[in-house]
Amino acid sequence: MIEASCHCGAVRFAVETAPGEVNDCNCSICRRYGTLWAYYQPRQVRFAAESGPTDIYMWGDRMLEFHRCRACGCVTHWSPVDRAHGRMGVNARLMPPEVLAAIPVFHGDGASM
Numbered sequence: 001m002i003e004a005s006c007h008c009g010a011v012r013f014a015v016e017t018a019p020g021e022v023n024d025c026n027c028s029i030c031r032r033y034g035t036l037w038a039y040y041q042p043r044q045v046r047f048a049a050e051s052g053p054t055d056i057y058m059w060g061d062r063m064l065e066f067h068r069c070r071a072c073g074c075v076t077h078w079s080p081v082d083r084a085h086g087r088m089g090v091n092a093r094l095m096p097p098e099v100l101a102a103i104p105v106f107h108g109d110g111a112s113m
């Protein structure tokens with residue numbers, strides 16, 4: 001199991017398995033956030049029961065909620081507004097560095113989508 005948290009520790013989540021790869025996306029928001037996205041089904045990501053509140057940013061077609069810790073500001077994950085959508089992204093930069101170091105990074109071209 002891999003545990004991840006924001007800087008202050010208010011938002012914490014765990015996944016059973018490391019992602020096979022993470023996405024360094026060049027779209028307008030990801031390049032600014034500096035996130036490395038790991039994709040999971042929502043049921044595969046367990047947020048700690050006592051996880052603190054997040055603020056949400058939405059833009060464009062407003063299909064995705066980008067969550068950041070309300071206390072320290074770290075971008076933690078995105079989730080689809082439509083919960084039937086079977087995919088979400090977690091920011092792999094919140095995972096332990098030694099875990100992240102072993103995961104290949106691909107450069108998703110979200111900018112031209």
Ligand SMILES: [Zn+2]
Pocket residue numbers: 006007008009010011069070071072073074
């Ligand atoms: Zn925090």
